[in-house]
Amino acid sequence: MTRQMTGAKMVVQALKDQGVDTVFGYPGGAVLPIYDELFQQNEIRHILVRHEQAAVHAAEGYARSTGKPGVALVTSGPGATNAVTGLTDALMDSIPIVVLSGQVPTFMIGSDAFQEADTVGITRPCTKMNWLVKDTKDLASLIHEGFHVACQGRPGPVLIDIPKDVQFASAQYTPPAKADLGHYQPRVKGDMETITELVEAIENAERPVFYTGGGVINSGAAASQLLRELVEATGIPITSTLMGLGAYPASGKHWLGMLGMHGLYEANLAMHGCDLMINIGARFDDRITGRLDAFSPHSRKAHIDIDPSSINKVIRVDMPIIGDVGHVLEDVLKVWKARGRKVNREGLQKWWAQIDDWKRVNCLSYKNDGPGIKPQYALERLEALTKGHDRYICTEVGQHQMWAAQYLGFEDPNRWMTSGGLGTMGYGFPASVGVQVAHPKSLVINVAGEASWLMNMQEMGTAVQFNLPVKQFILNNERLGMVRQWQELLHGERYSHSWSEALPDFVKLAEAFGAKGILAKDPGELDDAIMEMIEYDGPVIFDCLVEKHENCFPMIPSGEPHNKMLLGAASTKDAIGAKGAVMV
Known part of the structure; x- marks a missing residue:
């Protein structure tokens, strides 16, 4: 219903009308009118973070785990600039979030006023679209348009900058049904002629592979279900990017594991050796492709993506299909069934025999022969003891992130929250706060390295204040592990500033915040300590002291193709070479 109200009240009403139940934010002078309106209502919950970067990452975690847009509210100047990392992270990983920022009054813009920035x-460059609202009568429509743009097509972040005088002034509120949503109407249906060409290629291919990404998850639960149906019906092997884990179950018989720089041996060799590569909702990230001129060199290539700018941007493809993954997969299945459900069974049988031979290399095996805890073992035990729970996993960025992707199994979409494209250290903790707010009764674990975790450690205050039982599972090697690994393998073992000599006692740190701290440094005590973490009804910092110089394998060295991998010495009988690894 159209009615007169202040701009600040419009913001809150628009959020309610968009179905928003949670806002992550931090107040400041330029958004005090909005905070005053939040105070006078009970439908929207506000989560007070300790840093604006954390507000945006928490909104990302909320969005990624629910499929709904996340919302953050920040003040002008440093509040907005602190949000830039989270906005860029969401843009790279296609996460739908709406950030509302305060701004100095319109008549002061450009005068270098207190806490002014050209937000x-x-x-x-780091939003899908942004707006500066100069008139209160435009405010409601722009907020509704912002939600539309954030969620439609390839999802992403939007920002709406709202001057303080616009918040105080009054105008007619426009409900969503009457709002002008602009001309942004992404194409969702794929070209049927190209879809039919893809089906013909599926029918004839001898060595096909599905290469899936976060676009499957962004398309919704129906898309993941259609993907599973297509894989099971055709018997074609499937691999995934880091962001696509969970779209197809890790326990599925056609699953090859993750591919890419730290992907599985069988997944990478299948990508290198296939004759038909079907990219579904992935963007040919450089951590996936390796050396471009040697990427999947023997294959015909199809690419399904809702973002036209992603098609032929990195890899030239033979069958480009612009459309929403769910709609396109539905049409692929219809055409394939109508044409008789055909595949090249003889070719597939030989292809699977080759893949099974690659699997025997056992690329994730490791030597567990030291007195301390191996990080791989810690994650194997975490997987074994938590996989029966209603579980969500977040990560920070580094070695622990790759080990988590390798050793934790994801059966469903929206259960895995990690920073893929931007690789943002400090992402995981606030993201886990957002996930826990969205799923208060679920087990939410942030797998972290001590260096990444310290970047947003202040969010323990948020977790304790709001009684969020998030578990911070820190693999503490007292090193910047991935940096140290690259320095060992690629920079002549010159360890330039890749460790800290002033780490906190994480148990005491937890207690200082009013949370629980747990220390594990012996493999024999690990299971009991993990169970103590799971059973504790509150936030936990779990300090797991692990081997300091363990490397993460498999690894495709920079500039190499998929068939040139470093494997750990335990993965092959022919392990030769230095530093516990062999090039295969």
Whole structure:
């Protein structure tokens, strides 16, 4: 219903009308009118974070785990600039979030007023779209348009910059049904002629592989279900990017594991040796492709993506299909069934025999022969003891992130929250806060390295204040593990600033915040300590002291193709070479 109200009240009403139940934010002078309106209502819950970067990452975690847009509210100047990392992270990983920022009054813009920054200019490269609202009568429509743009097509972050005088002034509120959503109407249906060409290729291919990404998950639960149906019906092997884990179950018989720089041996060799590569909702990230001129060199290539700018941007493909993954997969299945459900069974049988031979290399095996805890073992035990729970996993960025992707199994979409494209250290903790707010009764674990975790450690205050039982599972090697690994393998073992000599006692740190701290440093005590973490009804910092110089394998060295991998010495009988690894 159209009615007169202040701009600040419009913001809150628009959020309610968009179905928002949670806002992550931090107040400041330029958003006090909005905070005053939040105080006078009970439908929207506000989560007070300790840093604006954390507000945006928490909104990302909320969005990624629910499929709904996340919302963050920050003040002008440093509040907005602190949000830039989270906005860029969401843009790279296609996460739908709406960030509302305060701004100095319109008549002061450009005068270098207190806490003024050119927020729209600063955030233009790291948002899908942004707006500076100069008139209160436009405010409601722009917020509704912002939600539309964030969620439709390839999802992403939007920012709406709202000057303080616009918040105080009054105008007619426009409900969503009457709002002008602009001209952004992404194409969702794929070209049927190209879809039919893809089906013909599926029918004839001898060595096909599905290469899936976060676009499957972003398309919704129906898309993941259609993907599973297509894989089971055709018998074609499937691999995934880091962001696509869970779209197809890790326990599925056609699953090859993750591919890419730290992907599985069988997944990478299948990508290198296939004759038909079907990219579904992935963007040919450099951590996946390796050396471009040697990427999947023997294959015909199809690419299904809702973002036209992603098609032929990195890899030239033979069958480009612009459309929503769910709609396209539905049509692929219909055409394939109508044409008689055909595949090249003889070719597939030989292909699977080759893949099974690659699997025998057992690329994730490791030597567990030391007195301390191996990080791989810690994650194997975490998987074994938590996989029966209603579980969500977040990560920070580094070795622990790759080990988590390798050793934890994801059966469903929206259960895995990690920073893929931007690789943001400090992402996982606030993201886990957002996930826990969205799923208060679920087990939410952030797998972290001590260096990444310290970047947003202040969010323990948020977890304790709001009684969020998030578990911070820190693999503590007292090193910047991935940096140290690259320095060992690629920079002549010159360890330039890849460790800290002033780490906190994480158990005491937890207690200082009013949370629980648990220390594990012996493999024999690990299971009991993990169970103590799971059973504790509150936030936990779990300090797991692990081997300091363990490397993460498999690894495709920079500039090499998929068939040139470093494997750990335990993975092959022919392990030769230095530093516990062999090039295969």
